[in-house]
Amino acid sequence: MKTNCLLIVIGAALLLSSRAAPLRGENAQFRERLAAWQTPQGSQAADGNSVRPAAWEEEEEAASTPAAKPKSRFVEDSVDQWTGDEHYEDGGDQSCCPDRCGRCMDWSWCGNRCGPRLWWLRKDGLLFARKGRDLPALVTTSDTPVPPPGTTVLFGDRTETSSARIGGRFDFGTWLSFDECVGIGARYWYLDNDQSTFALDSADLPGQTIERPFIQSPDTANSLVIADPFSGFDGSIRIALHSEVFGADAYVRIRCAQSCLSRTDFVTGYQFARINESLRISSSTQNAALLVSDNYRTTNEFHGGILGVMHDYDFGCVNLVLTARVGLGNMHQTAVATGQTNGQEGGLLVESNTTQTRDEFCALPEFGATVGYQFSPCMQVSAGYTFLHWSNVARPEDLIDNVRGDGTSLVFRDSSFWVQGFHAGLTLSF
Missing domain, CATH: 2.40.128.90 (OMPT-like)
Incomplete structure (x- = not known):
């Protein structure tokens, strides 16, 4: 009876050790993927092979397709920050205004002169x-x-x-x-x-x-x-x-x-x-x-x-x-x-x-x-x-x-x- 119990305990220990090894490997791979996301140029694994996260593969696929029209929110925010004139959202070329008024001069006394006035x-x-x-x-x-x-x-x-x-x-x-x-x-x-x-x-x-x-x-x-x-x-x-x-x-x-x-x-x-x-x-x-x-x-x-x-x-x-x-x-x-x-x-x-x-x-x-x-x-x-x-x-x-x-x-x-x-x-x- 004692012999049978000892055999059961030894078998269970061997089974647990065999399942713990793959888990440690998966945890190491997860850590490498996480480091790759946090580093713009990617990271190198300990064995010298580069790790390519799945998200990078999706970005490469997107780059191979025709570019979609970018959202204008950033452009609008930038123009508003430079000129203080919301009318530029409706159109117009801001190539002259930002350098001339927004970054170099303060128009707080007299108002912005760079608005779309034709x-x-x-x-x-x-x-x-x-x-x-x-x-x-x-x-x-x-x-x-x-x-x-x-x-x-x-x-x-x-x-x-x-x-x-x-x-x-x-x-x-x-x-x-x-x-x-x-x-x-x-x-x-x-x-x-x-x-x-x-x-x-x-x-x-x-x-x-x-x-x-x-x-x-x-x-x-x-x-x-x-x-x-x-x-x-x-x-x-x-x-x-x-x-x-x-x-x-x-x-x-x-x-x-x-x-x-x-x-x-x-x-x-x-x-x-x-x-x-x-x-x-x-x-x-x-x-x-x-x-x-x-x-x-x-x-x-x-x-x-x-x-x-x-x-x-x-x-x-x-x-x-x-x-x-x-x-x-x-x-x-x-x-x-x-x-x-x-x-x-x-x-x-x-x-x-x-x-x-x-x-x-x-x-x-x-x-x-x-x-x-x-x-x-x-x-x-x-x-x-x-x-x-x-x-x-x-x-x-x-x-x-x-x-x-x-x-x-x-x-x-x-x-x-x-x-x-x-x-x-x-x-x-x-």
Whole structure:
């Protein structure tokens, strides 16, 4: 009996030992698989063979099949983190915005400016001066009987300066995509007319003459006496100057360089500008016995192409824009000279009425600097300076031919013109 019990115990021990060995092997294999999952490159078993978890095999099978469309949650979260603008979930290219606004600058004061705003509208008020008028001597006086040994110029023979005039400038356009890489726009600007008048009569100069100087062909200095107290007749003279200028252009902005704080755009397009000016001289002797007038009028119309750059620098809510561009094209010039003496054609300087035109090459450079402050996500106030220069224009005072008897009523002479001044305005982006 004891022998049988001993045999049973020995057999049970052998059976348990035989089942424990496979279990230890399975536990070791499990530990190797677990280590492989925790190590990106996998692990090596003690015997040198690599362990390939089942999950890796599933990933390889998935890689061999066409890629499924990735979920956009991570992209949306990233864009929201960079720009703070949830509208990008609806579309748009964020290639420009993240570097420019999200990681480099804090827009907490003025709001995010990198949202999908395609349109801009800018209105500026202008306070501009323009080039003065280089007039020849048009009115003289003397306190001795005619012909005098010497005269004093009352009007002309110097540059008559121009007063600053207010005006306006409108600029609107749109970006062709949310990345603001290409934009198209149009601009129109104008200045109020510059008008000045010189008027004089005998009561203003008691005891002195009033004369209009000219040269009698070939080279004899002479003058038309309007008032002469020594001969006992009075007279008056009036000179009126007028100037009008405005322009417009259509342009394309193409981004050519960009960093976190700035961008540089190439600008090209079409430009138009027009300058209308006039000079009117009228005189009258006592009781309108002699009425003489000479009138000069010019029109300069520019059509050309634009080449230029715009550099935009941002820092927080402050923005600086530097502009340098030039218009190259044709200046169509029209000059009109008319004169009358007691209702008949021909004045003192204009011997016969005439109209002449010509076309000249003209360069129209423009330089500007504007500082803006973004006080809301969609609105900015700005102020700056602008300078424009026309290289070839016809001006009324340059047409004057003060030689009588040569059969010439006007002479084209090359001149230039400029406007410059300050501007302030408001920009709306939407």
